[in-house]
Amino acid sequence: MLLLICPYCGVAAEETELAPGGEAHLKRFGPGSSDAEFEAYLFARKNPKGVHFERWRHAYGCGKWFLAARCTATLEVFGTYPAQTSGPPDDIIDRIKARRPDWKGFA
Amino acid sequence: MKRYSLFAIAREALTHHQGWERAWRSPAPKPGYDVVIIGAGGHGLATAYYLGRNHGIRNVAILEKGWLGGGNTGRNTTIIRSNYLQDPSAAIYEKSRSLYETLSQDLNFNVMFSPRGVMMLAQTHHEVRGYLRTAHANALQGVVTEFISPARVKELCPILNIDGPRYPVLGALWQPRGGTGRHDAVAWGYARACSAMGMDIIQQCEVTGVRSENGKVTGVETTKGHIGTGKLGIVVAGHSGQVAQMAGFRLPVESMALQALVSEPIKPCMDVVVMANTVHGYMSQSDKGEMVIGGGTDGFNNYTQRGSFQHIEETLRALIETFPMLSRLKMLRQWGGIVDMTGDRSPIISKTPLGNCFINCGWGTGGFKAIPGSGWAMAELIAKGEPSPLAAAFDMGRFREGRFIDESVAAGVAH
Numbered sequence: 001m002l003l004l005i006c007p008y009c010g011v012a013a014e015e016t017e018l019a020p021g022g023e024a025h026l027k028r029f030g031p032g033s034s035d036a037e038f039e040a041y042l043f044a045r046k047n048p049k050g051v052h053f054e055r056w057r058h059a060y061g062c063g064k065w066f067l068a069a070r071c072t073a074t075l076e077v078f079g080t081y082p083a084q085t086s087g088p089p090d091d092i093i094d095r096i097k098a099r100r101p102d103w104k105g106f107a
Numbered sequence: 108m109k110r111y112s113l114f115a116i117a118r119e120a121l122t123h124h125q126g127w128e129r130a131w132r133s134p135a136p137k138p139g140y141d142v143v144i145i146g147a148g149g150h151g152l153a154t155a156y157y158l159g160r161n162h163g164i165r166n167v168a169i170l171e172k173g174w175l176g177g178g179n180t181g182r183n184t185t186i187i188r189s190n191y192l193q194d195p196s197a198a199i200y201e202k203s204r205s206l207y208e209t210l211s212q213d214l215n216f217n218v219m220f221s222p223r224g225v226m227m228l229a230q231t232h233h234e235v236r237g238y239l240r241t242a243h244a245n246a247l248q249g250v251v252t253e254f255i256s257p258a259r260v261k262e263l264c265p266i267l268n269i270d271g272p273r274y275p276v277l278g279a280l281w282q283p284r285g286g287t288g289r290h291d292a293v294a295w296g297y298a299r300a301c302s303a304m305g306m307d308i309i310q311q312c313e314v315t316g317v318r319s320e321n322g323k324v325t326g327v328e329t330t331k332g333h334i335g336t337g338k339l340g341i342v343v344a345g346h347s348g349q350v351a352q353m354a355g356f357r358l359p360v361e362s363m364a365l366q367a368l369v370s371e372p373i374k375p376c377m378d379v380v381v382m383a384n385t386v387h388g389y390m391s392q393s394d395k396g397e398m399v400i401g402g403g404t405d406g407f408n409n410y411t412q413r414g415s416f417q418h419i420e421e422t423l424r425a426l427i428e429t430f431p432m433l434s435r436l437k438m439l440r441q442w443g444g445i446v447d448m449t450g451d452r453s454p455i456i457s458k459t460p461l462g463n464c465f466i467n468c469g470w471g472t473g474g475f476k477a478i479p480g481s482g483w484a485m486a487e488l489i490a491k492g493e494p495s496p497l498a499a500a501f502d503m504g505r506f507r508e509g510r511f512i513d514e515s516v517a518a519g520v521a522h
Binding site: 001002015018019020022023035036038039040042043044045046047048052054064072073074075 | 407408449507
């Protein structure tokens with residue numbers, strides 16, 4: 001079972017009290033965008049086999065959305081961080097690079 | 108290929124069964140082929156088979172990273188049905204189901220198709236309305252289904268508890284010609300027939316790159332060297348995103364784990380397939396006597412072929428409520444497969460941004476039942492370069508244009 005530490009309330013939350021929310025850091029496209037941009041925003045996903053940044057909600061806890069960096073090939077969790085950011089923080093990036101030297105970086 | 112028959116058994120008995128040939132060859136790859144299919148699962152092998160049988164294209168290689176049929180083809184719950192709401196889905200799944208009826212004869216390989224009937228329980232009033240609508244839609248589509256009463260449900264499946272405290276059974280959508288098949292045999296049968304047509308099935312051969320020139324595919328890099336090809340078919344289910352990345356495009360697909368499990372074998376107690384979508388579990392009994400059980404996907408991206416325990420717990424909780432007799436049964440094995448989920452829970456059979464490269468993916472939780480129909484449609488797409496009416500609605504462009512084939516709303520859960 002996955003254990004993620006909620007960055008807001010500090011609880012080491014088990015998967016049963018969390019709700020997954022898909023890929024994180026999607027750039028939102030609004031009115032006036034092209035069809036291709038809308039399609040990419042709504043449907044195209046990186047779906048990597050490896051380092052993945054994703055949204056979770058502490059549904060049966062504080063109720064807040066937060067973000068996690070996790071490996072989809074091993075289920076290793078690199079860390080969690082608050083959702084009010086457009087990219088992963090440096091300490092998370094450093095931790096991933098230490099664990100996955102061949103990782104190509106967040107793009 | 109020597110045909111399997113009663114006469115063949117008698118003939119081989121005279122020579123102490125030493126004369127049986129291998130079901131398929133394991134050749135080294137040639138430098139080039141007319142068509143290369145990535146993925147020797149059910150869908151990939153079926154695509155190759157119908158390329159040869161329907162379109163006369165036999166200079167074909169099927170590349171497989173592991174062993175053939177070792178992915179989701181060997182990891183599903185073998186249910187075959189076609190009671191879908193939307194017209195394009197009903198058409199391709201019904202094509203598939205009808206091909207299953209004669210598949211053993213076509214392939215000269217017993218795929219043990221058992222049209223024992225599939226019932227989908229309606230346990231809320233919303234579901235009753237939904238399944239009535241599906242039954243009417245199926246009548247228009249030419250798919251034989253009917254909405255049956257709780258008494259008829261009990262008659263067809265006596266071990267079912269129709270008076271559950273939370274979700275009593277209010278009826279069911281019944282497809283008498285649905286059923287189960289032997290999943291491995293489907294892959295093996297297609298593989299044997301492909302090999303007999305002169306196609307090369309190359310196992311332990313992982314594709315590591317896709318080569319192209321002037322926007323058209325020219326070959327693939329593999330762990331067994333470069334293999335040139337005129338056309339490329341990508342049929343790799345959970346790893347579609349990985350191969351699409353090599354070919355230079357992205358897919359509206361996310362890969363997740365779907366689990367299934369089987370109980371210890373018991374005496375025959377259930378001769379239909381039961382799906383209970385409200386409580387989220389489905390079950391049938393295999394010929395060995397095991398209860399074959401499936402549930403829903405985990406909600407997060409996962410490539411590990413193992414899922415979270417609480418989903419098994421949820422599935423079993425649901426099934427014990429529906430089948431109280433299960434409560435003393437031990438579960439023997441549990442496994443997970445990586446399913447490729449699209450935004451509208453319908454598959455993709457499509458041309459791609461790369462010329463002469465075609466993709467067949469997104470079957471999600473319901474790929475096994477679709478194997479023959481999917482292969483049929485994909486073969487036509489590869490052979491002609493344009494989709495058949497069967498596949499046209501499943502192109503990738505539907506996500507840009509909003510032409511969804513929305514089975515997630517229609518079915519709610521696993522299909």
